[in-house]
Amino acid sequence: MTGNASQPRSLCIDPLNPCAPIGAMYAAFGVHGGLPLSHGASGCCRFQRMELAKHFQKTVHVPSTLLRDRAAMFGGELEVVEAVENVFRLYDPEVLVISTTCLSETIGDDMGGIADRLEVPKNKSVVWVSTPGYAGSQLAGYGATVAALIRQLGGSASSVAATSSAPAAASARRLCLLPGWLNPCDVDVAVGYAEAFFDEVTVLPDARGVFDCKTPDDPSCYAPGGTPRTEIERVSQCSCGLALGYEATAESACALREVAPAATVAELPLPLGITATDRMIAALVDLSGREAPSWIVRERKQVIDCLMQVADQLYGKRILVCCDADQAAAAASFAVDAGMVPSCIAVGDTTAGFEDRLRSEVALPKDCAVLTGVDRQTVEEHVASNPVALVLGDTRNKRLAAREGVALVRIGFPVVDRPLSYTEPIAGYRGALALLRRIACALVDAGERGMAPEDLSISRYF
Secondary structure, three states: OEEOOOOOOOOOOOEOOOEHHHHHHHHHHOEOOEEEEEEOOHHHHHHHHHHHHHHHOOOOOOOEOOOOHHHHHHOOHHHHHHHHHHHHHHOOOOEEEEEEOHHHHHHOOOHHHHHHHOOOOOOOEEEEEOOOOOOOEHHHHHHHHHHHHHHHHHOOHHHHHHHHHOOHHHHOOEEEEEOOOOOHHHHHHHHHHHHOOOOEEEEOOOOOOOOOOOOOOOOOOOOOOOEOHHHHHOHHHOOEEEEEOHHHHHHHHHHHHHHOOOOEEEEEOOOEOHHHHHHHHHHHHHHHOOOOOHHHHHHHHHHHHHHHHHHHHHOOOEEEEEOOHHHHHHHHHHHHHOOOEEEEEEEOOOOOOHHHHHHHHOOOOOOOEEEEOOEHHHHHHHHHHOOOOEEEEOHHHHHHHHHHOOEEEEOOOOOOOOOOHHHOOOOHHHHHHHHHHHHHHHHHHHHHOOOOHHHOOOOOOO
């Protein structure tokens, strides 16, 4: 069983992905002094920022243009102008990212024209992006926003001119890393690998120091992290680019090629698991011309050794992977590395060719179902007739796993029912080791569930 549900319904019961504007918000916060402005009704903005707030367990401030009935009739330009003026006066962001929602897209506001007519304070920037909530997942909104940042800030005439006049040696060791949708701790892992090969690394966007630190009490103060605007303006000077996660970075990788046509840009899946991390390290070796340092080699040896220790517990276990498309593809690769058997890969909205790309890159069994664009009820119906031993996915798989009586190992977005889950990396070799331990422990816990106290083994023979 592949592709969409064989019996489509006239309604969606619990979609598998959040909407695009949430991705726009996350990307905007990854800019230093960056602030998203939601162009739509207040309810949309509240819901979207709460998804981020619950995942990262902290306060998230996002202003809105507060569209009402009048705007639905005559357009929302007046609301945008007023909101932009108020936001710069009250919050003074370095970069204001205006993202659309269902209502403003349905109205048909000309955001490009509106943005051109805005009065922007000196040394400040406004970037706009189209992110209708009814088209694409949070990955699509994230990718569109990063692409807009590159095109509207990094593609300026001044930056292109600087590229053409800069000596070749000045940019020979500069990498632009597009990390895709990852938690800050996982971004840190990817950056650590990149900095082992390149003298300068521009990370866009950079969620480190934004969502993994205390939110400033004053809304006009900003967290210390994020990509500086000057770094975004210099992306055209990068000699290389590395994009992680096809769904979240395909458009931004295209934008990087546009503003830096001489750059070599590699596109890879998220570095989750041994094989995917191997591909990232190999790409960094090729792009930089440098050998992998010894500490990376040691990390790889350690995770392989640990995998052999738990191989008997994991081998042949059938699993369901249900999260966003990039995480799902990477998790499926990880499962195959560990000797588990993906029974079903279920994702929400994806770009065309997701299944073909997945099957070409991951050695999935022929009977593995790849369900795209489906809802959670479809997934539950499939699992009911195709039992699994484990679920890999976000918190919303909790009830499914409970109904089937199997373990749930939480990855992806959102994870909102386990404290500090966003602080534990799963990327890279050390992240693979952490995820390996979580899966092995979850299977042991599931096996002991319901046993009488006197039957519980105190130790396990290795």
